[in-house]
Amino acid sequence: MTNTTSAIDQVAMPAPSVREQRAFVLPGGLMACLGLILLAAGVTVGIMGINDQSGLLIGLAVGILLIGIIVLAGLIMVQPREARVIQFLGRYTGTVRDDGLRWVNPLTTRTKVSTRIRNHETTVLKVNDADGSPIEIAAVVVWHVEDSARAMFEVDSFVRFVQTQTETAVRHIATSYPYDSDDPKSTSLRENAEDITEQLSTEIGVRVESAGVRVIESRLTHLAYAPEIAQAMLQRQQAGAVVAARTRIVEGAVGMVEMALDKIAEQGVVELDEERKAAMVSNLLVVLCGDRSTQPVVNAGSLYH
Numbered sequence: 001m002t003n004t005t006s007a008i009d010q011v012a013m014p015a016p017s018v019r020e021q022r023a024f025v026l027p028g029g030l031m032a033c034l035g036l037i038l039l040a041a042g043v044t045v046g047i048m049g050i051n052d053q054s055g056l057l058i059g060l061a062v063g064i065l066l067i068g069i070i071v072l073a074g075l076i077m078v079q080p081r082e083a084r085v086i087q088f089l090g091r092y093t094g095t096v097r098d099d100g101l102r103w104v105n106p107l108t109t110r111t112k113v114s115t116r117i118r119n120h121e122t123t124v125l126k127v128n129d130a131d132g133s134p135i136e137i138a139a140v141v142v143w144h145v146e147d148s149a150r151a152m153f154e155v156d157s158f159v160r161f162v163q164t165q166t167e168t169a170v171r172h173i174a175t176s177y178p179y180d181s182d183d184p185k186s187t188s189l190r191e192n193a194e195d196i197t198e199q200l201s202t203e204i205g206v207r208v209e210s211a212g213v214r215v216i217e218s219r220l221t222h223l224a225y226a227p228e229i230a231q232a233m234l235q236r237q238q239a240g241a242v243v244a245a246r247t248r249i250v251e252g253a254v255g256m257v258e259m260a261l262d263k264i265a266e267q268g269v270v271e272l273d274e275e276r277k278a279a280m281v282s283n284l285l286v287v288l289c290g291d292r293s294t295q296p297v298v299n300a301g302s303l304y305h
Contacts, residue, residue, distance in 0.1 A: 013210040020149040020212070023086045023094025028075050028101025035075075038068030074106035083148040085111045095148045113148040117216065122167050124222055129189065131178045134226035137189075139170045139197075141204055141218040150212030158211045165207040166218075173200050179225065189223055196220065257284045 042065035049057025076096065078084055084096040088108045096102055097115075104110065121140040129135050143162060145151045151158040173196060174189065181188040189196055197219050205215040261277065 016150045016154050016210050018092055018149045018153050020147045021094050023096050025096055026103040028103050031071060031103035032075055035068050035072035038064055042068055070106050074103045076102050076110055078102055081116045083113045083115050085113055085148050085152050092149055113145055113151055115145045117144045120163055120166055122170055126226060127171050127174045129174060129179045133179055135179050136224050136226055137174045138222035139218055139220050141166050142216040143213050145212055146214040147212030155211045161211050162208050162213055166204055169203040169207055257281050
């Protein structure tokens with residue numbers, strides 16, 4: 001939780017100056033019928049004016065036709081999971097999110113903004129982790145536009161903005177933690193993938209919030225040491241695995257030796273002095289901890305010769 005808070009505190013995005021609001025719309029089917037009626041009326045009046053050679057009727061027909069064309073020009077078709085950002089004389093007036101045929105002020109500009117869920121996968125980035133080791137890392141982020149007004153007016157291109165901020169967050173997370181750690185209590189990129197991805201989603205969400213974007217999920221898709229140190233790090237991991245295995249072997253061998261001595265003393269099989277106990281412990285540890293099979297030696301003499 002501390003690391004997540006510190007990551008968020010380092011991101012100081014400006015407060016948005018505009019937020020999405022609902023635009024004034026009318027049913028598109030009704031306005032389409034009205035526009036067609038006006039066109040038909042204009043044509044009819046125009047024909048009457050031509051037949052009667054009346055300039056007044058002809059002028060009225062032209063006016064009706066222009067009104068009909070203007071009414072039809074306000075029709076827009078909104079697809080599902082799509083928004084239309086409405087501007088009048090450069091000023092934001094609202095957003096249309098209801099799909100279907102809609103009618104808005106024909107003197108406005110209407111810009112399409114997709115609100116569908118999108119994926120962005122970063123390229124494989126080469127960065128140094130918290131220990132200074134070069135690593136390769138990549139991530140995928142699932143996002144969608146939540147506020148169309150901020151997406152349009154707060155940044156130049158919200159798509160490129162998400163891409164850039166995602167790569168920045170991935171680099172920041174990668175440099176904040178080591179790739180691997182010998183301490184089981186410390187956080188590392190390889191061992192704590194769930195915690196890392198949660199912090200990555202939080203940081204990306206904070207960075208792109210000013211653009212009206214909501215992050216649904218993010219995941220690491222590639223994580224590895226850089227090729228120039230991959231072999232050395234592999235040897236280091238193998239050495240750590242050998243040490244851990246040997247530690248378990250020694251712990252088990254000591255327990256088995258202790259159990260053998262207790263059984264011998266309990267059942268009175270043979271009485272051993274301290275010197276012979278030490279020799280027996282040494283032999284048993286060699287047999288149990290050795291990485292090769294032992295060759296038995298038969299003592300044909302007495303216990304001390």
